[in-house]
Amino acid sequence: MNIEEVQSTTKKQRIATHTHIKGLGLEPSGRAIDMAAGFVGQKEAREAAGLVVDMIKQKKMAGRALLLAGPPGTGKTALALGISQELGTKVPFCPMVGSEVYSSEVKKTEVLMENFRRAIGLRVKENKEVYEGEVTELTPEETESITGGYGKSIGGVIIGLKTIKGTKQLRLEASIYDALIKEKVVVGDVIYIEANSGAVKRVGRSDAFATEFDLEAEEYVPLPKGEVSKKKEIVQDVTLHDLDAANARPQGGQDILSLMGQMMKPKKTEITDKLRQEINKVVNGFINKGTAELVPGVLFIDEVHMLDMECFSYLNRALESSLSPIVIFATNRGICNVRYKGCFMCNTKLCLSSC
Structure with missing residues (x-):
């Protein structure tokens, strides 16, 4: 079983409705500040969420879910994101809607398990030889095309890297x-470039280019210390679902049928439990060696009143697992009955009518 390195979806940044939420905005004593971390108001709810965060950090809350109930626009999603930010900026946050589980292609439990695995991160640490620094020069070298003609091809690139100690x-x-x-x-x-594999990773923009009125969602980082060439501990964050998807993706051949299958839109397929168990074994091996650690994230399920009895039974069993994230439910319906497995409209186990 090989685990391929993939780019985690948790690293991608975009401007969204709750991008301004950076935490719960609490004092060290636990009291809410009027305007802080992107929050305005909801002081009692933020203080209650702060108690939940403290319980999670002290490992006193496991196998339980949190329910947020209130009218639309009262900050349920913002509170869930604030809890995730308080746990750490690299903690996975996976939002979903209750109606997403009703798909004609995959089972309801498969959709829930996929989102569970998206909310569980794996932090891998490795010591590698790298070239790290701020890019001061980036000049491609053109050579004559090997195919002839008037075209030019890129034969290499000259790059200048700068750190606090010097340049190269x-x-x-x-x-x-x-x-x-x-x-x-x-x-x-x-950036840093791995000496052995040649892999390139952009860390961020140098803070020398940061301005007071910058509106971009750019991450500014300080100038690296030490020499350009060094040994560095590389930390990579992926989710368990990233590993599932990388190993479940079929490796097509070069024949015409494989090429046609790759061109067509792939149908959503289920990931087998056997594959997930194999990946869990490999992940546990990394954890036992000390080269990786699990990072339980936050799974936010909005419109939880849309789920039926089968989904809640599955969630109850999944929450008892050692690989369970923190699950936050949200609803704007108040007190309502849990639907049986069956019709949306008449709430019966077997509906024979046209509703």
Whole structure:
């Protein structure tokens, strides 16, 4: 069983409705500040959520879920995101809606399990030789095309890296230039390049380019310390669902049928329990060696009143697992009956009418 390295979805940043939420805005004593961390008001709810965060950090809350009830627009999603931010900026936060489980392609329990695995992170630590610094120069070297004609091809790239201790100029292969283009690296970015594999990772924008009125959702980082060439502990964050999807994806051949299958829109398929158990064994092996650690995240299920009895039974069993994230339910219906497995409209086990 091979676990492929994939790019985690938790690292992608975008401007959304609750991007401004950076925490719960609490004092060290636990009291809510009027305006802090993107919150205004809801002081009692924030203080109650702060108690939940303290219980989670002290490992006194496991196998339980949190229910947020209130009218639309009262801050249920914001509170859930605030709890996730208080637990850590790298903690996975997976939002979903109760109606998402009703799919014609996959089972309800499969949708729930996928989101459970999206909310569980794996932090892998490795010591590698890297070249790290702020990009001061990025010059591609053009050569004559090997196919002839008037075209030019990229034969390599000259890149300049700067740290606090000094600068270095490197000549890299054309494949690494392609990796720089994929990462959208420009002059002024802080990057590191692995010496053995040539993998490129953009850390962020140098804080020397930060301005007071910058509106972009850019992450500014300080100039790296030490020399350009160094040994560094590389920390990579992925989710268990990323590993599931990477290993469940079929590796097509070069024949015409495989190429046609790759061109067509792939149908959503279920990931087998056997594959997940194999991945759990490999993950547990990494954890026992000390090279990785699990990061339980937050699974936020909105419109939880849409779930039926089968879903709640499955959630009850999944919450008792050692790999369970913190589950937060939200609803705007107040007190309502749990639906049976069956019709949406008449709430019966077997509906024969046209409703």
